[in-house]
Amino acid sequence: MALVNENYLKLAAGYFFPEISRRVNAFAAERPDLAKEIIRCGIGDVTEPLPPSAIRAMHAATDELANRATFKGYGPGTGYESVRAAIAEGDFRSRGIPVADDEIFLSDGSKCDCGNILEILAAGNRVAVTDPVYPAYVDANVMFGNTGAALAGGGYEGIVYISCTEENGFLPEVPDERAPAPDIIYLCSPNNPTGTVMDRPLVEAWVAYALRHRAIIFWDAAYECFNRGGAPKSIYEIPGARECAVEFRSFSKSGGFTGVRCGYTVLPKSLHAYTRTGEAVALHPLWTRRWNTRSNNVSYAVQRGAEALYTPEGKREIAALVDFYMGNARVLLEGCRQLGWKTWGGDNAPYVWCKVPDGSDSWSFFERLLREARVVTTPGAGFGRCGEGYFRISAFNSRANVEEVVRRLGAVACAV
Numbered sequence: 001m002a003l004v005n006e007n008y009l010k011l012a013a014g015y016f017f018p019e020i021s022r023r024v025n026a027f028a029a030e031r032p033d034l035a036k037e038i039i040r041c042g043i044g045d046v047t048e049p050l051p052p053s054a055i056r057a058m059h060a061a062t063d064e065l066a067n068r069a070t071f072k073g074y075g076p077g078t079g080y081e082s083v084r085a086a087i088a089e090g091d092f093r094s095r096g097i098p099v100a101d102d103e104i105f106l107s108d109g110s111k112c113d114c115g116n117i118l119e120i121l122a123a124g125n126r127v128a129v130t131d132p133v134y135p136a137y138v139d140a141n142v143m144f145g146n147t148g149a150a151l152a153g154g155g156y157e158g159i160v161y162i163s164c165t166e167e168n169g170f171l172p173e174v175p176d177e178r179a180p181a182p183d184i185i186y187l188c189s190p191n192n193p194t195g196t197v198m199d200r201p202l203v204e205a206w207v208a209y210a211l212r213h214r215a216i217i218f219w220d221a222a223y224e225c226f227n228r229g230g231a232p233k234s235i236y237e238i239p240g241a242r243e244c245a246v247e248f249r250s251f252s253k254s255g256g257f258t259g260v261r262c263g264y265t266v267l268p269k270s271l272h273a274y275t276r277t278g279e280a281v282a283l284h285p286l287w288t289r290r291w292n293t294r295s296n297n298v299s300y301a302v303q304r305g306a307e308a309l310y311t312p313e314g315k316r317e318i319a320a321l322v323d324f325y326m327g328n329a330r331v332l333l334e335g336c337r338q339l340g341w342k343t344w345g346g347d348n349a350p351y352v353w354c355k356v357p358d359g360s361d362s363w364s365f366f367e368r369l370l371r372e373a374r375v376v377t378t379p380g381a382g383f384g385r386c387g388e389g390y391f392r393i394s395a396f397n398s399r400a401n402v403e404e405v406v407r408r409l410g411a412v413a414c415a416v
């Protein structure tokens, strides 16, 4: 008798982006006359085409595959050497951060990596996440067996939720030393959904905490390219992080690779986890083994496309994309502020986190913005209990749409 993975049965109904789509589709069906006016600032997906240097590299790679002399079959499980070297040099060593080429592990994206990494750690580790949080971390841990049942008020038994609220500026504070310490801590900065950025003292405090408790930080830096304010982009800017952190990076938001699929993890050779009897085991050989056994990584053309982002033109093209989205974020941020709405983020992140201005709950205000402004946002409650009463606006859109969104929010604000 084949037994099912019963952890999947614990998952609370639906991933919440499908619920947003369901509501948008319902409105569009009800009011077909207004359907084409809908502007989507909900899901955090990029809108601009790929940088030309990535496109050229992918075309050239495809031509290589068309020719017997340059054809490539299975690639290395952890990614092509030249790509790993370009990343280690471009994102780390050139910025004074010591990361070796073979500490870079290519992948099909960091959403995948945030879950896959659990395979090399024991089931039953105590996992901490922020609240609000990117839902994929939590669901992956539910599937893996690191949690108990879904709780009536949202969340799962066994997960440590670190409250990020208006009082602490939506930034994760290091837990009280008297509380049982988590074994794994997911941190995301610049943050999705709140757009807030952890400053250096805060990241240092987390590194010290993790070292003290022999915990591992999973540092999700998917939005590091938007962080231009001087706060740490990589956790390895902090001394000691090579002993307690894995970093996840993605080309999704920087290079517009959400559909192409490519990202990477950094796993330092000095990072250890422990056996039940307390012996330290280096994780780097395990992660290498995991990739070589389970995958041959993403396609040659995609890896070449990612590598091209590290050329001088590639870097310029990414900087222009980031400038564009951050210009959108500024329009949204200033628009919301002029309406007197309370906001966070939006200055070093492509998300503006806003307090619901009419005192209603976040799904009610979502419906109101959908119906009265034909604007799709993301209700904060979908990211966790502490997200209730807030909503996220994404800056991934055209400039014209973003300007129109601000005008329409103004019309709703007048009615508030």
Ligand SMILES: *Cc1c(COP(=O)(O)O)cnc(C)c1O
Pocket: 044, 108, 109, 110, 111, 112, 134, 188, 192, 220, 222, 249, 250, 251, 252, 253, 257, 258, 262, 263
């Ligand atoms: C978009 C995003 C990612 C990137 O995911 P990919 O799988 O690389 O597309 C990672 N983490 C967060 C929080 C994100 O919002």
